[in-house]
Amino acid sequence: MGACATVPNAASTVSTPAAANEADVVADLLSRMSVERKVAQLIQPQINSFTAADMERYRFGSYLNGGNGGPYGDEFAPASEWLRLADEMYDASVKPLPNGEPAIATMWGTDAVHGHSNVVGATIFPHNIALGATGDADLVRRIGHATAIEIEVTGIDWNFSPTVAVAQDDRWGRTYESYSENPDLVAKLGAALVEGLQGSKGAGDFLGDGRVIATAKHFFGDGGTDQGVDQGDVNGDIEALIDLHGRPYPATIAAGVEAVMASFNSINGTKMHGNQPLLTDVLRGRMGFDGLVVGDWNGHGQIKGCTVTDCPQSLMAGLDIYMVPDDWKPLMDSLVAQVRDGTIPMARLDEAVARILRVKQRAGLIGADAKRPSERGVAGRFDLLASPEHRALAREAVAKSQVILKNNGVLPLKAGANVLVAGSASDDIGRASGGWTLEWQGGSKDQLPRERFPNASSIWDGIRENVAASGGTATLSEDGSFTSRPDVAVVVFGERPYAEFAGDQRDLVFRDEEGLKLLRQYSEAGIPAVAVFLSGRPLWMNRELNVADAFVASWLPGSEGAGVADVLTGKREATGRLSFSWPESCMGQPVNGPDGALFAFGYGRMLGDTSPLAGLSEDCPALAANDSADMFGSGRLGSGVSAFVGRLDGAGFEELMPQMRGDMNGSGVVARGYDRDAQEDSREIALQAGSYFGLQQADDTGGAYRIAYEVVTRPTAPIVLRASTTDGGEKVLDLTEQFALAYSKGWREMVISEACVANLGSRIAFEAEGAITFRISSVKRETTDAELECSF
Template sequence: MRRIFIIASVACLNVLLLAAQPQKSQPAASAIDKKVDALIAKMTLEEKVGQMTEVTSDVVSTTTNDVHQIDAAKIKEAILKYHVGSILNVSGHAYDRKHWFEVISAIQQEAAQDRLKIPVIYGIDAIHGVTYTTGSTLFPQEIAMAATFNKEIAYKAGEITAYETRASYIPWNYSPVLDLGKSPLWPRIYETFGEDPYLIKTMGASIIKGYQGNDVGDKYHVAACMKHYLGYGDPLSGKDRTPAWIPDRYMREYFLPPFAEAVKAGARTLMINSGEINGVPLHASKYMLTDVLRGELHFDGIAVTDWRDIEYLHDRHHIAATQKDAVMIAVNAGVDMSMVPYEYSFYNYLIELVHEGKVSMARINEAVHRILKVKYELGLFERPVGNPDDYPKFGSDEFKQVSVQAATEAITLLKNNNNILPLKKGMKVFVTGPTANTMRALDGGWSYTWQGDQSDKFAANKNTILEAIQQKTGKDNVSYEPGAAFDSLQNINDAVKAAKKADVIVLCLGELSYTENVGNIDDLNLPWAQTQLAMELAKTGKPVILVLAEGRPRIVTQAESLSAATVMTYLSGNEGGDALASILFGDANPSGKLPFTYPKYANSLNNYYRKNLENGNPDDKHGYNPLYEFGFGLSYTTFGYSNLHLSKPDLKENETLTVTVDVKNTGQVEGKESVLLYTSQSYASISPDYKRLRAYDKVSLKPGETKTVTFKIIAKDLAFVNDVSKTVTEAGEFKIQVGDQTQNFNYISNTVPSRTGKL
């Protein structure tokens, strides 16, 4: 039985059949490396394994009548008995800075009582601002940030989030999510930067640089944690933490690049995908965690598990016959730290495994070295808590304005028949729908609580969509009836009566907050009650402005067909209501573009880059036919593209192709335009993508103004992963597309033959 299990385990761990690339020679030890080595030399096995152990704050806390505090006996057990190296924040709700100071101080004071006085690293999900600290600046969720196509905003949001996280005395942020938001059903798509690998990797790298700055150890920056490595965002069922089937070629082409870019950007930590790919749980994959992550990407930071995922190798995935075997498999695969999270079995099992020779001391030392190095880099040995007086900008109006800008640039105008928008102030506006008067529909999950279900309480001083419209055009000009809850009608007759008295209807549909498995759904269609509300309101003959406040693209085709204008707000954060009102009434000009392909039908889910292959037969009407395409978004002005110019007709290896295009504001209103550059290859050794985003920039133009936008393209930008999982740029004909402008050029390779027969 034991022999069979071992054979099965080996088979599982080698499903992805590619040899690892040779590792680079190790660089000379830095001053921090030498400090770490000296400390490790003093440590017992028990102290080392304790550093690899992460427990939830619940393990060391008590909460009575909503009063939370560190429990003296529990923290003593965690630190002095088990030498726990990390604690993560999970349950409860947001606290003020004073409470966070007390919590972190109590933890670090106990750590200072341990023999070697190694500080604890506290981690938290500050994924769109410091979501667990009251009074903080909450930004749009990542999917909305992606819609800005503005890397500078991502950087600023990261920088402010880092500042306010350190102001909460916490040095480790479990962000950004770099998963490919490929499956619209998946409940965490709103935590991603969308469906395009290039958009994800560039926005992700920008926010990481904002989080970590030039010195991750200063008092204003935090360690980023890129997650969830790898392939988490494309479960076959669309449900959270369920199996994915992803060939190695696809993994490398679409899923791996954002993580490779994040490593280059300096991300110090990484969280592992909870699911399995092709039958192999990522927490058990030496190929992915060691051969690829360490050998190919050269990541040298901490690899931490997600929630209970070592336990699940036994309980859920059934590749480990016992919990002890699960620990052995995961640690040997490359896991450095286990998010246990409730007890100390990992600690006990790992010590036994080392004594039994089933996990080497070298593997333990390697993991502990990475953990301690990050702690030194963060300055925790010198400054384990921080000074409350060092953060005068926390929750400031300066920070708020960045969130306002982000929300404004994210909101995407999808339809504007007869230029009904912007609305005139003083019009009689009827506001309705389940997302109209709740902050949950603006903030989403991970907002004050895990599920974001208390946002109306904690963000009571912020404006819902209804309140923002009332403030913008005057309460006397605005009427309101809910019309429907999320999945049931509510006072619909009253809603219809009120609508008949208005000049225009603002119908707010979509979703309330959720995350992870709680957000799993069986039907991507918008709940029928919301569609019914749209149908009844349309019968009044009054123009309907459809506002979609949602974390994923729900199927809204029938309701959307009845609107005069459609506006996508995504989950635009605490300032999203005000940003939307400014756009609806023309005080701001929309400039967002979709970071995903918006499907028309629940069973027709496509990504833009495989458009050509989705149609099969040219006469097939059931192929690629989305409601709105990736990169689509309207403005209150118009933009014209001209003079697309390539610096040379042929691009050779080790050369750069300079691409310029003129963009002109041809309308009457100042506006911003995201300029997207795509490339496509005519023929290749595998079916080439229809087109791929390779560069983008955002420009602001006054009426009549023209700007020349410049991009640089090199051979690597044209590369793809071939049928033997090698990244190549094949010679042949390519097309550049920017707006409605196209130009062809040839790539000439000295090593890879052409598939066109022309070169």
């Protein structure tokens, strides 16, 4: 980095007197900026779609890494590479401009929603739903500070956190990002995280060393959509909605939050990215917010009359920064033209830019003290990533978040006991961490193996350590088998990781019966069993609650699973209390609240509470309602489904493609996320000549394949679909003519049924003799009429 030490910083290019007041500095900068440079401040692309040369040419005001984005195309890049890229982009942004125009430092934003969880080796704290169960604002404040320190280590300026949604329906896939169904608890903890990230407003370290810009999101109503549908509509009396879903915002504003992110959802039919009465009149007028408003991923493109590349409506409604991951150039062009033709008044453009500059000045990016990312505070102190102090803090948070719902006396585990630890999640840190962990959707250990978590402990690690310390023995058996009869079994199971819309459910049924089967097995053998349930929300667990001797809601604890063991073994008292009511019904009704709850908000047992839990009804009509199976949808593979690639000549061995995304060089297949209706809800598949790509179910559900697809390039050689059959054979369908007709025609549907493939099996593959690119947004298996014809 020494070779770059002579690159001018923002102080020398902006040349503002240190004593100048905020308004004068901003006014001076605005007076010397061209329209193009002002518009560039409004543009926030993602690191995968531009280069440092683009930064130098266009001078983006900010940029971000998406949930699957990493420096130089490597989402698992070491921390040093994150810092190197931060310096590279900063240097490009502050290179001198001609004619005295000021060069304004850019800023990097990231989703560090439970620790700096995009970076390998960082501390992964429990998700917000778990922190809500602690009810401990001081703990959350300390976590915010630790997170800010680890963010600054990598040179990043801005955190898109905290989420202050007041989730009202646990079917919503983002429930775990919400602290609670209770708006007052959300307000208290949201404000505490802001103070931890930024420092206390008015204090000497506010936005100083070891602090970063915070963002309250998503304004507003993201947790109140009808039936918990992500990005859906929130309906009702506007004042009642503001009182419920808007209540956390005054608290975070009072704490000094410098940024607010607009929500994807609509309020009474109007998308928030274009909702001037709420973004401007309520947020700025009534609530007094003076920071910047940033959009969410292409959210402006969802406004009626807008596209991703043409949307003055958002700016006029009150948005200051467009999060436009990939289509930044045409959006910049359209905004410049709209300023020049008067569609966007210069006063509104200056207002938005002034807000951005004001935040940058407060954050130390403008002025005499501005420094390159690697020269700030604790930047480059990689030993602070998952430092012993931060790991101890995470372990404390995990322990304080454990909620005991049932205990027949098996907890705490007795000293000297022979403990069997079972379940596929027991030694899986990715599973315990949930979504927004190294990858946007997170992943289990087949996608995120243990080496991705070099500074972490699994739940198994913690149980082994604590049991050994008490003079006992612990044995790991993920499948639950044993040769020596244990005194007690601990079964760790739960939801597989997801993020956003991929986690939306139509009901509250937990359909994975791995844990249930193990608990029943131990019950029948007379072995006491403890259920440790990992989840991003309360779910209908009556069957598991009935058969377990103890049941612990562990939420998504993150990288310090030893905190779970601290409660199980009695090293710490169980102080966690439900921040969400626990459902009695599996059908998703009622939404959060005391009416119909099995366990109300605030419930939780101390270790010594062994009062019996009455038998619960196991009747659930939704369990039988499963006439289709999603193989791929909402950007993720279905349960038990794998994606695979290979070469037709056999030169490359067949290999799996985790999460249906990646560059499989040996096979000549590249799959990347594509936004059809939502962020990366689809995949773009590029096949080189002689390669293939396919999907396979572990358990054949039967039924026709229904595939939503779009052909991007016209086929120049044969492309076929090879489908397996239940009798061990295969059937090859020539798609060349159909793909040629479908080229450039937009999204279409393909149905592969028994009519063209008798005895249709569980595996399909697209095989290309020539290079071709197509997109897939969903693949389903459906029970259909026997007469259903195949179609393309």
